Amino acid sequence: MPSLPLLNLPPSSSVAAPPRDPSPAPCGTAQGAPRNAAGGKRTPLRIPGRAPQDLAAGLLIASLGLIALWMGRDWPTGTLAYVQSGFFPRMIGLLMVLAGAVVTGRSLLTHGAALPAWGWRPLLGVTAAVLAFAGAVETLGLVPAVLILVGLGNLAGQPLRPVPLALLGGTLAAGCVALFVWGLGLPLRVWPLWVLP
């Protein structure tokens, strides 16, 4: 177990470590704390710059601010005494560009964390499953939508074998119908129209 630098430590102990330590020791040395574990497992992406993670964050923030400013370019700001609908968006957009610029600028001047590796598989699997559910729930009905969600979601992690997967999907679909349709009486379509009109 690593020693914990907490509030009561004398400041001298921190001189060795830079203020923005790129890889602080996670508390669970065995399994790793949730946030920091990912970076250690795979080799991080390399992009130029001294603090790639902050660089990316700064650019993202600044570009979101710019988009907001561009979208609100024609909205009326009014006067200070009578503020109109364009005032607040412009103010926040400007502040975002400013914040993004500060983060970007600092990332070029100081050393910092590298970009962590992306978990493409869970990201794409979960997102695809949820999007498919959104598309299926009104056209196909609740039961097919849940089955599709479970089936696609299964690809996001270590896939289950077919029999446990089918059992899981069936149980969840039945449970949803029982809880939401029969229990709470929500107006949901359960089956596709061509099965049960």
Next chain:
Amino acid sequence: MDLLGNLLLGLSVSLSPDNLLLCFGGALIGTLIGVLPGLGPTATVAMLLPLTFHLPPVGALIMLAGIFYGSQYGGSATAILVNLPGESSSVVTCLDGHAMARQGRAGVALATAALASLFAGIVTTILIAVAGPPLAGVALAFGPAEYVSLMLLGLIGAVTLAHGSVVKAIAMILLGLLLSMVGTDVNSGDTRFTFGLPQLYDGIDFVPLAMGLFGLAEIIASLEQTGGAGQTTAPIASLWPKREDVRQAWPATVRGTVMGALLGILPGGGATLGSFAAYSLEKKLARRPERFGQGAIEGVAAPEAANNAASQACFIPMLSLGIPPNAIMALMIGAMTIHGITPGPQIMVKQPELFWGMIASMLVGNVILVILNLPMIGLWVRLLRVPYGYLFPAILVFCCIGTYTLNNSAFNVLLMALFGVLGYVLRKLDCEPAPLMLGFVLGPLMEENLGRALLLSGGDPTVFATRPISGSLLAVAALLLLLMVMPAVRRRRDEAFKDE
């Protein structure tokens, strides 16, 4: 005595069979989800919000509060048994809690956590009952300028007392404010940031945003780390602390409670700061500090008490001022708005049964939690061993149906997927989603009050500084920001949160 009468009114509400059942159910389900590794209280409350849509307002809030402290207790159980903190506030519990578990004293650690939380919960509930009404009285005298300054102070406090980069946290608040502007402007009727989509004319719903940012993003991040396997847990032998344990733990519990309650009232202070500060205080006071990290029972009792005290003390600014000090209270405010309740100082006067019912339900809930959890620890252990591959599809299904049934809109499910991706990207860039949620909830209030304050002053922006209350709130906010820029303070702050 007025306080006693109010508490009795509250107890009569919270002990009604319906509400008692909801409180029990909330604590149970909250613990159930909170035990799952990687799902902290914020994610749990966000995912379980839909359960409460169809309940009467008082019942819904009682259940949500139950879910909240249930999930917090569940998170501590995971921290102790598998050394995985669900949220930053239980990071410290891992240190000595898991060390105790490895020595075969997991049961004692869990019981200590439960009993310390119970004590802290009861003390803080009484504090809320005492401190809430006077604070609300002050807030009733607030004008728009004071509200703007108060919200600004709350937001600044939230970023300076949280961990990570301050500028990034401010940027996240701004992003939340931007998202809150999507839809039709109430004053002019102009539509803003709608991309021409009629589904966005009413603005972004709070539920898909919260579920995407916290729920889906957490699921993706957990899958990335575990790949879907279950956890190996430490075995549990005896449950009851020995007399020696109790003697060591109770002073630590009292100190942790005081520390947590004090820090919890501060905007943004919340549970994390409380538990870290309580742990370091115990270590400083201990006769043999080297025992810490090796399974010292004070190292479990103090942060757990502080954690619980702080998270309940957060209800004080939320209930009396209507200003959420952290993301969970922002979720509570969102839930209140869904039920048509405007949080703020007027609730206490207009809906006393809601206010006092909720406070009394915290007393009841804390007791239920201990009764519920001591016998059920074995069950939670078994749940932890279930492979995540079976659990996460169930959680996904729940998130999707919950969001869909909010107003039978598949568009909300699409939005949730989008915000899930956003939440994951932000996490990878080390940007906290919690300040975003605060900004989103406070955005409309802030814009409205800013416009109104300027209108009343005839376009004079100095009004925020010249009105005495507003000016002093702004001064405190500026002081906080200034402190953050000073290198010495920043270094200490980085150290305090380093272990996350």
